[in-house]
Amino acid sequence: MSNIKIEGRNIGEGHPCFIIAEIGVNHNGDVDIAHKMIDAIADAGADCVKFQTFSASEFVNGDDEIYEYISQGKVVRESQLAMFTRLEINYGDFGKLLEHARQRGLVAFSTPTDPAAADLLEGLGVNAYKIGSDDLVYTPFLKYIGAKAKPVIISTGMADVDDIKRALDAFRSVGNDEIAILHCISLYPTPPEQANLNQIISLKEMFPDNVIGFSDHSEGITADLGATMLGAHIIEKHFTLDKNMQGPDQWFSMDPEELTDLVSNVRRLEASMGSASLTPTSGEVEMRRAARRSIVINRDLAAGYILSESDIRYQRPGDGLMPYEIDRVVGRALAQDLAANTLLSLDHLEGEG
Known part of the structure; x- marks a missing residue:
């Protein structure tokens, strides 16, 4: 025992x-x-x-x-x-x-x-x-x-x-x-x-x-x-x-x-x-928003515009698309007008990626 x-x-x-x-x-x-x-x-x-x-x-x-x-x-x-x-x-x-x-x-x-x-x-x-x-x-x-x-x-x-x-x-x-x-x-x-x-x-x-x-x-x-x-x-x-x-x-x-x-x-x-499980704590999940970066539009863009990496920067807060998702957005057209400093989401884009 x-x-x-x-x-x-x-x-x-x-x-x-x-x-x-x-x-x-x-x-x-x-x-x-x-x-x-x-x-x-x-x-x-x-x-x-x-x-x-x-x-x-x-x-x-x-x-x-x-x-x-x-x-x-x-x-x-x-x-x-x-x-x-x-x-x-x-x-x-x-x-x-x-x-x-x-x-x-x-x-x-x-x-x-x-x-x-x-x-x-x-x-x-x-x-x-x-x-x-x-x-x-x-x-x-x-x-x-x-x-x-x-x-x-x-x-x-x-x-x-x-x-x-x-x-x-x-x-x-x-x-x-x-x-x-x-x-x-x-x-x-x-x-x-x-x-x-x-x-x-x-x-x-x-x-x-x-x-x-x-x-x-x-x-x-x-x-x-x-x-x-x-x-x-x-x-x-x-x-x-x-x-x-x-x-x-x-x-x-x-x-x-x-x-x-x-x-x-x-x-x-x-x-x-604590725990041996390699997962974030509940507090860390909350911290993600404050500490991580999102994909952000760096200038005003019109609907239909094809996004390139030059249109994007990475900034806090972290409740938008994550930087590792950049390949999902580059080369896709905007479904709507977007103002500078907008946290990009998939809903802003045409098609699926």
């Missing part, structure tokens, strides 16, 4: 681009900040807010793995376990976050990282799941999520074609083919020269039955507009209240003003795409 539906929203061919604001871990583990982010996302006009639901000790093995990132202009090095533990939201808070988002008119779901997180979200009534690039090859978990029979959105950062096909096979093995595929580059931020937006075209060609989108980690909105032009039906972008907040993803995420700008520009771009 080339369309999926989440909470009544149709996503795919023939529908507006579905814009997801990814809160991720930018709440810094503070549920009050998460609620403020929901309001800001709704105010910006996005379609969806996405969370991450995880227990750090479940997916990080010990303190030895060090993560390096930029926060508040400085390079920070700390253990992944310590960082993700600090960024957890209590599982008991997710129900109120989802309820708040829906009250603000947002579609709301999350990226779970383990079966317990997925079961929590299922119990809270989420209508879709997101699988991050890091778990695209975690096929036992993909099957677990797929068996819940909800639409799933997957990101493809770090993946090759075999990884993507393997993931789709895992979902299909449990009867789920409602899978959207997001082109993604797992670099934070993604440099423009590595965004590889043309992969969106490749994904659309290789997986025509799936909704294709773009999970973007670049700065600004250039890549997102390019992805929309190339046919991405989902845009996912990290969101923050303030780029200067402490945290690994804050500085390259979109702030409220930028998210508003993204939504506005995507909608304007969609409107600009």
Whole structure:
């Protein structure tokens, strides 16, 4: 299928681009900040807010793995376990976050990282799941999520074609083919020269039955507009209240003003795409009269006169005979007297041409 539906929203061919604001871990583990982010996302006009639901000790093995990132202009090095533990939201808070988002008119779901997180979200009534690039090859978990029979959105950062096909096979093995595929580059931020937006075209060609989108980690909105032009039906972008907040993803995420700008520009771009039919718009049909030229008699002429090109000029308005019709009139006799500046019509001529 080339369309999926989440909470009544149709996503795919023939529908507006579905814009997801990814809160991720930018709440810094503070549920009050998460609620403020929901309001800001709704105010910006996005379609969806996405969370991450995880227990750090479940997916990080010990303190030895060090993560390096930029926060508040400085390079920070700390253990992944310590960082993700600090960024957890209590599982008991997710129900109120989802309820708040829906009250603000947002579609709301999350990226779970383990079966317990997925079961929590299922119990809270989420209508879709997101699988991050890091778990695209975690096929036992993909099957677990797929068996819940909800639409799933997957990101493809770090993946090759075999990884993507393997993931789709895992979902299909449990009867789920409602899978959207997001082109993604797992670099934070993604440099423009590595965004590889043309992969969106490749994904659309290789997986025509799936909704294709773009999970973007670049700065600004250039890549997102390019992805929309190339046919991405989902845009996912990290969101923050303030780029200067402490945290690994804050500085390259979109702030409220930028998210508003993204939504506005995507909608304007969609409107600009218009029709592929090579016909003038209704407004252009009206403009023809004002902007095009007609065949005009350049001097007084008597009935019976045989027209030549020297008797004619081409001038606006364009509601007479068109210049390309000149061969229909040259060499024919006038059926009546004509004054200079008359827009010529076939009724002015004898015979048929």
